[in-house]
Amino acid sequence: xxxxxxxxxxxxxxxxxxxxxxxxxxxxxxxxxxxxxxxxxxxxxxxxxxxxxxxxxxxxxxxxxxxxxxxxxxxxxxxxxxxxxxxxxxxxxxxxxxxxxxxxxxxxxxxxxxxxxxxxxxxxxxxxxxxxxxxxxxxxxxxxxxxxxxxxxxxxxxxxxxxxxxxxxxxxxxxxxxxxxxxxxxxxxxxxxxxxxxxxxxxxxxxxxxxxxxxxxxxxxxxxxxxxxxxxxxxxxxxxxxxxxxxxxxxxxxxxxxxxxxxxxxxxxxxxxxxxxxxxxxxxxxxxxxxxxxxxxxxxxxxxxxxxxxxxxxxxxxxxxxxxxxxxxxxxxxxxxxxxxxxxxxxxxxxxxxxxxxxxxxxxxxxxxxxxxxxxxxxxxxxxxxxxxxxxxxxxxxxxxxxxxxx
Ligand SMILES: [Zn+2]
Numbered sequence: 001x002x003x004x005x006x007x008x009x010x011x012x013x014x015x016x017x018x019x020x021x022x023x024x025x026x027x028x029x030x031x032x033x034x035x036x037x038x039x040x041x042x043x044x045x046x047x048x049x050x051x052x053x054x055x056x057x058x059x060x061x062x063x064x065x066x067x068x069x070x071x072x073x074x075x076x077x078x079x080x081x082x083x084x085x086x087x088x089x090x091x092x093x094x095x096x097x098x099x100x101x102x103x104x105x106x107x108x109x110x111x112x113x114x115x116x117x118x119x120x121x122x123x124x125x126x127x128x129x130x131x132x133x134x135x136x137x138x139x140x141x142x143x144x145x146x147x148x149x150x151x152x153x154x155x156x157x158x159x160x161x162x163x164x165x166x167x168x169x170x171x172x173x174x175x176x177x178x179x180x181x182x183x184x185x186x187x188x189x190x191x192x193x194x195x196x197x198x199x200x201x202x203x204x205x206x207x208x209x210x211x212x213x214x215x216x217x218x219x220x221x222x223x224x225x226x227x228x229x230x231x232x233x234x235x236x237x238x239x240x241x242x243x244x245x246x247x248x249x250x251x252x253x254x255x256x257x258x259x260x261x262x263x264x265x266x267x268x269x270x271x272x273x274x275x276x277x278x279x280x281x282x283x284x285x286x287x288x289x290x291x292x293x294x295x296x297x298x299x300x301x302x303x304x305x306x307x308x309x310x311x312x313x314x315x316x317x318x319x320x321x322x323x324x325x326x327x328x329x330x331x332x333x334x335x336x337x338x339x340x341x342x343x344x345x346x347x348x349x350x351x352x353x354x355x356x357x358x359x360x361x362x363x364x365x366x367x368x369x370x371x372x373x374x375x376x377x378x379x380x381x382x383x384x385x386x387x388x389x390x391x392x393x394x395x396x397x398x399x400x401x402x403x404x405x406x407x
Pocket of ligand 1: 285
């Protein structure tokens with residue numbers, strides 16, 4: 001009898017540990033319906049389980065943010081892109097581990113008149129209902145803002161890392177390279193002509209790049225993300241700085257107003273853009289945090305002192321050298337833009353001490369580019385091209401510690 005009790009207590013402990021470790025089943029969102037009524041726009045989410053949720057609004061641009069525990073979204077992303085009534089479109093996905101988010105873009109100021117969870121009824125499981133009604137800007141601004149609980153706890157990771165322009169990179173057996181797949185989670189990035197999402201495409205290419213680099217045996221690769229999760233631009237920069245990376249490569253796929261635009265291009269940091277298109281692109285890529293509803297109010301610009309300026313000049317030169325090494329390799333893979341190396345003010349490239357480049361693989365708005373980029377053959381060719389360019393870059397740049405031992 002005692003043994004039975006013991007094993008029962010043990011079972012309870014195991015179950016309790018599993019629950020506290022977050023092993024509880026995730027709620028699944030099976031359907032999202034948006035209906036236009038005469039005085040309101042109604043959102044209904046069909047859920048398998050009861051969930052806690054919180055709602056807040058943000059201005060400029062007008063957005064409604066709904067936070068949930070981590071959920072699985074069995075929703076075709078295409079349903080989120082057509083607007084109706086007060087809604088321009090919406091996005092959903094992982095904001096960070098354990099925390100899912102939906103962001104509704106509004107065409108004009110709107111208040112959340114009702115928000116409630118309906119219990120199961122007949123065939124239906126739980127339903128979350130949100131009613132949006134039009135309001136004035138002044139009233140909207142009064143209630144808009146981040147609630148204390150939603151304030152990001154990602155408070156400037158990496159911002160506190162000192163910059164010493166005279167310091168040599170640490171001596172390491174292998175070079176450290178950060179691969180940064182753009183977007184993720186609640187931020188899907190651009191959408192391709194056939195519906196492929198930038199966040200998914202760039203993740204699969206980035207994983208192929210990681211494998212190609214690791215196969216050489218010469219590099220340690222750090223991924224900023226290797227799952228479908230959102231990461232703020234600042235957090236991406238911090239990944240490179242914390243790793244004291246020798247090179248940071250952010251990987252994206254562009255979408256242009258013109259369907260004809262094709263080919264890859266590579267970007268490095270500059271406060272002044274090289275051309276109008278580079279400027280448009282940087283503006284679009286810098287929107288990632290806004291898209292995901294990240295609090296930017298306490299964002300400090302890390303490019304402040306002269307010391308940082310010095311470090312950054314060196315870093316920018318190195319980034320430009322890598323860009324030059326990459327262009328001919330991209331040409332071997334396929335289409336490259338005429339002006340393949342461009343400059344603009346990309347936030348994600350702002351680490352003062354890590355040479356950083358942003359690679360746009362091609363255009364999701366072009367059907368030829370899109371279908372090619374989805375093939376395994378193209379992905380491995382691109383990964384190989386990047387790996388060769390990385391080799392060439394490190395061979396040509398004589399690092400300080402190497403130079404010392406050569407003397
Ligand atoms: Zn992008």
